[in-house]
Amino acid sequence: MVDSQDISVTMAKTVLEEAFSSGEAPAKIVSDQGYTQISDSSALKTAVNQAIDANPKALADFMEGKENAAKFLVGQVMKATKGQAKPELVNTLVNQELEARKTAPPPVTSP
Missing domain, CATH: 1.10.10.410 (Arc Repressor Mutant, subunit A)
Known part of the structure; x- marks a missing residue:
């Protein structure tokens, strides 16, 4: 998602933290939370x-x-x-x- 510039590096860190803690897929977190750039x-x-x-x-x-x-x-x-x-x-x-x-x-x- 960072490579395709859908999210920034900063947002990627947040998404990964949420993915590890919740078990949700990163793409779903980005979509649900509105983290797109x-x-x-x-x-x-x-x-x-x-x-x-x-x-x-x-x-x-x-x-x-x-x-x-x-x-x-x-x-x-x-x-x-x-x-x-x-x-x-x-x-x-x-x-x-x-x-x-x-x-x-x-x-x-x-x-």
């Missing part, structure tokens, strides 16, 4: 934007050139999705959104 870009974009909006300091740090801020935000998205998001896709989407915000004109404020 989230690989829908539109659903993940929402989580990415929420993570960035909820962490203005990380956004500011990234704008100042601190690349670790992007990793922090990837972690926040993974946390929000309970580890079910496809990590590579989250990384790509976070970096795309951060770059888009970096090049976007500042918001216009009225006097």
Whole structure:
């Protein structure tokens, strides 16, 4: 299931623990518990934007050139999705959104 990217390595550990303790088949546990990876870009974009909006300091740090801020935000998205998001896709989407915000004109404020 990890090779086919149905579940992440982290989820695989959880599934194996449950399989050993319950005796159920791993595929049944994945199905019953909804442990499949989230690989829908539109659903993940929402989580990415929420993570960035909820962490203005990380956004500011990234704008100042601190690349670790992007990793922090990837972690926040993974946390929000309970580890079910496809990590590579989250990384790509976070970096795309951060770059888009970096090049976007500042918001216009009225006097």
